[in-house]
Amino acid sequence: MLDKYGSRGFVVLSINVDNRYDKVVAPFVRNSGYGFVPVRGSRDWASSAYAVEPTPANILVDPRGRVVFRLQVHDAEDEATAGLAIEALLEAHRGT
Numbered sequence: 001m002l003d004k005y006g007s008r009g010f011v012v013l014s015i016n017v018d019n020r021y022d023k024v025v026a027p028f029v030r031n032s033g034y035g036f037v038p039v040r041g042s043r044d045w046a047s048s049a050y051a052v053e054p055t056p057a058n059i060l061v062d063p064r065g066r067v068v069f070r071l072q073v074h075d076a077e078d079e080a081t082a083g084l085a086i087e088a089l090l091e092a093h094r095g096t
Contacts, residue, residue, distance in 0.1 A: 001079075001086065002035045008090050012036030013061075015052070017043045060085055063093050 002012050014036050016025045022040065029038045046052040050059055050067050058071035060082075069085040072078055 001082065004083070005086050005090065006035060009093075010086060010090060014038045015041045015046055017041055017046050058082075060089060062089055 002010065004010075012035065014025075014029065016022065016038055019040075025038050029036065041049075043053075049065075050057075050061065052059065058073060059067050060069035060071060062068050068089055069082075071082045071085070073082050
């Protein structure tokens with residue numbers, strides 16, 4: 001999805017809530033060539049900011065930081081639904 005929508009402003013953030021992995025997450029992401037941004041947060045913060053429980057979780061957040069869609073991508077149909085949600089979000093915020 002990042003390959004498909006990245007040029008239109010779509011960004012993926014990966015929130016690491018387990019401090020045991022602090023020293024390995026960023027280097028792993030960087031060395032693996034992934035295009036998403038790893039950030040550090042606590043479980044309490046992820047839960048209060050984005051209602052993320054349990055982890056891992058996939059959510060679509062608008063430019064204002066509001067959760068607009070919860071992504072559960074398990075198959076091609078789910079991926080298509082997620083793509084429609086991303087398209088709608090990008091279209092709604094085009095030029096903002």
